[in-house]
Amino acid sequence: MSFYKPINIQNDLFFQLSDNFVTKTSETKHATMKRILPVIVLSQFCCTSLWFAGNAILPDLTKHFNIDANNLAHLVSAVQFGFISGTFLFALSGLVDRFVATRIFFVCSILAAFCNISVVMVHTTESILLISRFLTGFFLAGIYPVGMKIASDHYQKGLGKSLGLLVGALVLGTAFPHFLKGFNTNYSWEFVLWATAGLSVLGGSMMVLLVPQGQYSTVAKKIDFRAITTGFKIHNFRSPALGYFGHMWELYTFWAFLPALILSYKTQHHLTDINVSQWAFVIIASGSIACVVGGYLSEYFGTKKVAVFALSLSCFCCLISPIMLMYASVPVLFGFLLFWGMVVIADSPLFSTLVAQNAPIESKGTLLTITNSIGFSLTILSIQIIGILSNVINPHYLYIFLAIGPILGIAMLLKKAS
Structure with a gap:
């Protein structure tokens, strides 16, 4: 008896073509994923250059608009208040989860750019200037956190590395206006506003045209007012969120007072060869390197461990700052501030990663x-x-109080679920 196996040429050909299609589709998808991240990162850099545009030209604005010295703090804080108001409204309305994120990013980039240059285009008073900076911050709420959502919609594996690049772009973006003013004093204050507005339009256009909807994205059909309270009941979400709050207590205060810190050291030691704007740019911008390095390290050592380590280092910098400000030489102080500028932001993308990974996908x-x-x-x-406190105590001891945030943040990160 003889047995034979019939050959089905059509079936063999079908499976071969299917395998080829799957392979090519996988390769195309991988190539697309590699292309998307640089676009998101560059878009984030372009749009967040609006953030410190006002801070970088503050002396020019003060002179041009005859701003009262007592109102300078309001001008500096206007963008922050705008951002807080915008993020609160976006979160309460659930807009980010109800509409395509790249479109929200694009619309906000255009509106933020317009608000940024409105003081150049119309007859401006001090009140209009404050409103302009407030609204710029308001629409930045549709850029920074939305950019992180877009990245998390595309990347689950390697999210820490992706957000490290993204927050690194944010750091470079916020430092860029200082670069424009500090490295070329011939640039007018109007040019800084036009340049950053143009970058914002470019960044928003790139995002909406070149970044498709992510494979992990969802669009909610209705507003869920319980999303926030539900999220904070989850320990794995609540713990990194509270750690992030401790990190933020230190971060922007360090950035905001950095020029004053450098100027105080320069005045105390009777130095003339320190360019405060250049120092501020280099120190803040160095944080972008730390964000990228932290993202890569998180893949090997774990996101939470690297976040705790970075937060501990920045806490240490707070505690030893009086010694450095009183006794360090110029090179040593610059090296110390450069290190502090790196570790103070290195944990930011890691906290965002932990928050994104542990939040319910629909919210x-x-x-x-x-x-x-x-x-x-x-x-x-x-x-x-x-x-x-700067009016009450010696400035040398001022930055010790920033350690409160990292200490509480570390405690929250290490706290076990009850």
Whole structure:
């Protein structure tokens, strides 16, 4: 008896073509994923250059608009208040989870750019200037946290590395206006506003045209007012969110008072060869490197461990700051501030990663946004307290109080679920 197996040429050909199609589809998808991240990162850099545009040209604005010295703090804080208001409204309305995120990013980038340059285009008073900066911050709420949501919609594996690049872009963006003013004093204050507005339009256009909807994204059909309270009941979400709040207590106050810190050291030691704007740009911008490095390290050592380590280092910098400000030479102080500028932001993308990974997928955008809103609210409180203390105690000891945030943040991260 003989047995034979019939050959089905059509079936063999079908499976071969299917395998080829799957392979090519996988390769195309991988290539697309590699292309998307640089676009998101570059878009984030372009749009967040609006953030410190007003701070970088503050002396020019003060002179041009005859701003009262007592109102300077309001001008500096206007963007922060706008951002807090915007993130709170976005989170409460659930807009980020109800509409396509790239479109929200684009619309907000255009509106923020317009608000940024409105003071150049119309007859401006001090009140209009404050409103302009407030609204710029308001629409930045549709850029920074929404950019993180877009990244998390595309990347689950390697999210820490992706958000490290994204927050690194934010750091470079916020430092960029200082670069424009500090490295070329011939640039007018109007040019800084036009340049950052143009970058914002470019960044928003790139995002909406080149970044498709992510494979992990969802669009909610209705507003869920319980999304925020539900999220904070989850320990794995609540713990990194509280750690992020401790981190934010230190971060923006350090950035805000950095020029004053450098100027104080320069005055005390009777130095003339320190360019405060250049130092501020380099120190703040160095944080972008730390964000990227922290993201890569998180893949090997774990996101939470690297976040705790970075937060501990920045806490240490707070505690030893009086010694450095009193006794360090110029090179040593610059090296110390450069290190501090790196570790103070290195944990930011790691906290965002932990928040995004542990938030319910249907309310991820809302919870990322409200976390940003609360975190930035704490920056206002921290800045105001340090501002008050600066009139009471020796400036050398001022930055010890920033350690309160990292200490509490570490405690929240290490706390076990009850």
